[in-house]
Ligand code: HEM
């Protein structure tokens with residue numbers, strides 16, 4: 507090997523390193539979480555968008571989402587080792603030292619919260635801290651105790667759009683109370699929370715059923731673990747898909763969206779119900795896979811039409 511090659515292999519991250527960083531930060535999942543934060547910010551922006559406030563909100567939330575992923579994987583090294591889906595993650599495969607991950611997790615999470623307090627507002631920072639706390643202190647340990655963990659996980663997954671919603675409110679005026687609860691107790695924020703909360707249930711049930719053997723092997727207690735026929739999981743997935751669709755129509759019912767939201771939402775939600783129905787009628791891997799992949803399209807599509815037809819009242 508020439509000197510140049512040695513030097514470059516020491517400094518430039520190899521494709522393996524880049525991949526490990528993506529896995530450690532659960533990059534694709536975190537990216538979609540941040541899309542929901544962006545949508546929350548956008549929907550609660552009155553008048554022209556405050557681009558700097560948006561950048562600070564997204565930066566803080568992104569670092570927190572990465573930090574959450576790092577700590578979650580640090581807490582699950584032993585169980586992740588037992589599942590094919592997760593065994594090759596950098597920590598269980600021992601490509602990364604737990605000490606390094608611990609330091610990275612702290613740096614990301616602490617910087618994120620401080621950044622949100624200083625550059626955005628106390629409400630966004632508090633919601634972000636709550637997201638981390640629910641995900642790491644309640645959901646992650648609960649995965650090995652009770653199948654209700656999914657409901658708790660869905661709470662942490664439904665808070666990030668509210669971070670964006672709160673972020674758009676900016677700094678308080680002098681006359682404002684210390685903590686402005688009214689920002690998040692509003693119809694738009696409630697819509698985003700309910701939509702995200704409910705959407706995660708069919709999203710996860712489909713994948714939970716596909717990976718039920720792995721979850722059992724890993725020692726995770728999940729709804730689909732004892733359901734080899736798929737009857738129970740597909741019933742739950744169908745029921746929660748109906749609930750998701752009901753939540754998805756709320757802004758149309760309250761007059762928050764323009765005329766074209768309704769037909770667009772009918773198509774997007776109709777496809778979700780159709781795929782959940784197919785999974786219910788024939789619970790097998792192909793129907794579960796289709797439902798899971800469609801959930802990954804359903805959410806951005808619905809958030810997209812919400813943004814497009816949202817009335818700035
Ligand atoms: C109870 C809450 C949730 C659970 C248990 C859950 C579970 C999972 C699992 C196990 C996967 C991995 C599938 C695989 O390895 O092939 C996955 C993928 C994914 N999830 Fe979720 N999820 C939840 C919430 C969310 C939320 C809130 C979002 C974003 C808004 C989200 C977005 C995604 C995305 C984008 C993927 C694909 C990631 C990839 O291909 O790397 N999930 N989810």
Ligand SMILES: CC(C)=CCC/C(C)=C/CC/C(C)=C/COP(=O)(O)OP(=O)(O)O
Pocket residue numbers: 539567568570571574578634637638641645659660662663666669
């Ligand atoms: C701003 C901020 C802090 C954002 C973070 C949002 C967040 C915590 C989303 C997590 C959603 C969730 C429960 C995913 C499943 O994780 P899992 O641990 O069950 O997935 P795994 O089995 O693949 O490890």
